[in-house]
Amino acid sequence: MADDGGKPGTAADGGKIDTAAEAAEAATAGVGAGSQEAPIRPLIDLTSRPTARTYLREAWRRREFAIVVPAQDLRAQNMDTTLGQLWHLVNPALLVGVYFLVFGVIIDTRRGVDNFLGFLIVGVVLFHLTQRVTLEASTSITQNMGLIRSIQFPRILLPAASVNGQTAAFVPALALAILAVLATGELPTLRWLVLPAVLVAQFAFNFGTALLVARIGTTMPDLRQILPHLFRLLFYGSGVIFSVDAFVQSAAWRRAFALNPLHDVITCARWCLLGEPVDLWVVAGLVMWSVLMPAIGFWVFHRSEQRLGA
Amino acid sequence: MSDPAVTVEVRDAHVSYRVFEEPAMGLKQGFARGRMRRQYRMIPAVQGVTLDLHEHETLGLIGPNGAGKSTLLAAMTGLLPLRSGSIRGRSRPSLLGVSSVLRPALSGRRNILIGGLALGFTRAEVERRMDEIIDFAGLRADIDRPMRTYSSGMRARLRFAIATARIPEILLIDEALTVGDEEFRRLAAERIDDVRSASGSVVLVTHNMNEIRRFCDRVVWLDEGRVRAVGDPADIVDCYLAAPSPNSR
Numbered sequence: 001m002a003d004d005g006g007k008p009g010t011a012a013d014g015g016k017i018d019t020a021a022e023a024a025e026a027a028t029a030g031v032g033a034g035s036q037e038a039p040i041r042p043l044i045d046l047t048s049r050p051t052a053r054t055y056l057r058e059a060w061r062r063r064e065f066a067i068v069v070p071a072q073d074l075r076a077q078n079m080d081t082t083l084g085q086l087w088h089l090v091n092p093a094l095l096v097g098v099y100f101l102v103f104g105v106i107i108d109t110r111r112g113v114d115n116f117l118g119f120l121i122v123g124v125v126l127f128h129l130t131q132r133v134t135l136e137a138s139t140s141i142t143q144n145m146g147l148i149r150s151i152q153f154p155r156i157l158l159p160a161a162s163v164n165g166q167t168a169a170f171v172p173a174l175a176l177a178i179l180a181v182l183a184t185g186e187l188p189t190l191r192w193l194v195l196p197a198v199l200v201a202q203f204a205f206n207f208g209t210a211l212l213v214a215r216i217g218t219t220m221p222d223l224r225q226i227l228p229h230l231f232r233l234l235f236y237g238s239g240v241i242f243s244v245d246a247f248v249q250s251a252a253w254r255r256a257f258a259l260n261p262l263h264d265v266i267t268c269a270r271w272c273l274l275g276e277p278v279d280l281w282v283v284a285g286l287v288m289w290s291v292l293m294p295a296i297g298f299w300v301f302h303r304s305e306q307r308l309g310a
Numbered sequence: 311m312s313d314p315a316v317t318v319e320v321r322d323a324h325v326s327y328r329v330f331e332e333p334a335m336g337l338k339q340g341f342a343r344g345r346m347r348r349q350y351r352m353i354p355a356v357q358g359v360t361l362d363l364h365e366h367e368t369l370g371l372i373g374p375n376g377a378g379k380s381t382l383l384a385a386m387t388g389l390l391p392l393r394s395g396s397i398r399g400r401s402r403p404s405l406l407g408v409s410s411v412l413r414p415a416l417s418g419r420r421n422i423l424i425g426g427l428a429l430g431f432t433r434a435e436v437e438r439r440m441d442e443i444i445d446f447a448g449l450r451a452d453i454d455r456p457m458r459t460y461s462s463g464m465r466a467r468l469r470f471a472i473a474t475a476r477i478p479e480i481l482l483i484d485e486a487l488t489v490g491d492e493e494f495r496r497l498a499a500e501r502i503d504d505v506r507s508a509s510g511s512v513v514l515v516t517h518n519m520n521e522i523r524r525f526c527d528r529v530v531w532l533d534e535g536r537v538r539a540v541g542d543p544a545d546i547v548d549c550y551l552a553a554p555s556p557n558s559r
Contacts, residue, residue, distance in 0.1 A: 043399055044400070047392045049391075069427065146412050147424070
């Protein structure tokens with residue numbers, strides 16, 4: 001076994017030993033498309049970056065990776081805990097509980113809000129989703145160097161896996177939020193039907209952000225330290241715990257809040273579920289971010305993908 | 311028009327890579343220089359290599375450390391951009407390197423799934439080939455243990471089994487056989503033959519001259535990023551071993 005096949009052509013020309021049997025074998029092995037003797041396949045340039053189109057098509061073909069892998073990771077995450085998978089539900093509940101205690105009871109920021117618990121839980125849960133996606137994606141490349149160096153595949157699948165995983169983990173939290181909204185006396189209205197559109201816009205924004213931080217995180221691991229502070233700042237600027245309309249008097253300043261993508265997401269979601277007022281600028285901001293961010297993220301990520309493995 | 315039997319065609323390829331200055335620049339120097347971009351130097355690693363790879367061929371790539379062997383392979387897979395020249399091929403080669411493990415905390419079985427999906431299999435396809443891959447890797451008894459508990463030989467076998475689960479048309483092997491035992495080498499030889507008999511080509515980078523003699527039809531000797539000699543394995547290996555290179559092998 002060891003040294004058979006070592007004969008053909010020691011010189012420059014390696015082989016003219018095409019036989020029908022080998023062609024058939026090649027076909028069954030799933031390689032050498034068109035080894036039907038005659039057709040000469042043109043050589044493709046191996047060093048150029050694939051066009052965005054081919055790249056995306058290739059990534060889409062392998063999309064199962066970005067679904068199965070995070071699902072496995074999520075399952076593994078709480079395996080050694082007593083509550084196990086319940087943590088995906090308990091964790092956001094505790095999170096909201098703490099905020100309610102601090103900002104609803106101790107420091108009263110309830111001004112101008114009818115249903116503060118519902119208001120708070122929608123804000124906290126949605127904000128938390130983007131935060132988790134971003135933090136997770138910022139290390140998605142660096143944590144998978146082994147995979148990157150072993151297998152050639154579209155790297156976009158790694159941040160995509162972070163987005164999918166965290167979004168899946170968010171589903172119980174969303175269910176909890178909706179239950180809480182119902183339990184605090186809200187009734188479903190036609191506005192609720194708009195919520196999926198808001199969530200899709202947030203998903204698009206998250207995806208773009210994930211690509212951007214995944215790229216930055218590879219050359220600047222410091223990002224991991226900076227992000228939590230950035231999110232804390234965003235948190236207070238998003239009106240998660242207070243109503244911006246009630247606290248901010250100047251219309252110009254309120255308009256500035258519309259530039260904050262998370263404020264846009266949360267405000268629109270509250271409009272859907274709680275009937276809180278929404279400014280047209282906020283809606284425009286959400287639409288803008290959900291288009292702009294994926295474009296920026298993809299451009300930055302794709303541009304330097306070749307360097308990621310080196 | 312080139313020879314129809316050519317699977318990969320490298321023409322006057324130049325590859326340089328960046329080496330960042332160590333340690334990473336701190337804030338103080340950053341302010342002093344007025345810019346935060348890390349300083350780096352371009353190291354010319356491959357300087358004008360031209361070669362053809364043919365159907366049914368196993369090509370050995372030898373040379374001292376730093377000769378540009380691994381860089382050339384990385385460029386062939388598209389991992390590193392060329393500074394000039396061209397590399398064209400029938401399809402994108404699969405590179406099998408010495409990197410550590412895919413996901414150390416997960417079991418071998420999970421790693422097969424993850425690696426298989428990254429390679430473009432569907433989940434169902436991976437499940438279908440699972441047993442075959444496990445058997446090829448010879449890890450039947452250990453497949454459900456975390457991969458970090460594996461010996462380096464076991465890791466090498468598993469990686470090899472995953473990477474060649476779909477017989478690639480062009481397979482590049484960078485020192486990936488060195489860690490295995492005799493049994494592994496026998497399996498690797500089998501896979502290399504599979505690739506070749508399917509009109510494919512294999513490039514083998516190694517410092518082990520027995521591997522070169524055993525597997526290769528032709529050898530390219532790289533030195534300082536240039537081709538120093540091409541030819542029959544026995545001849546080239548003899549010359550290489552006799553060469554008074556300070557850090558060869």
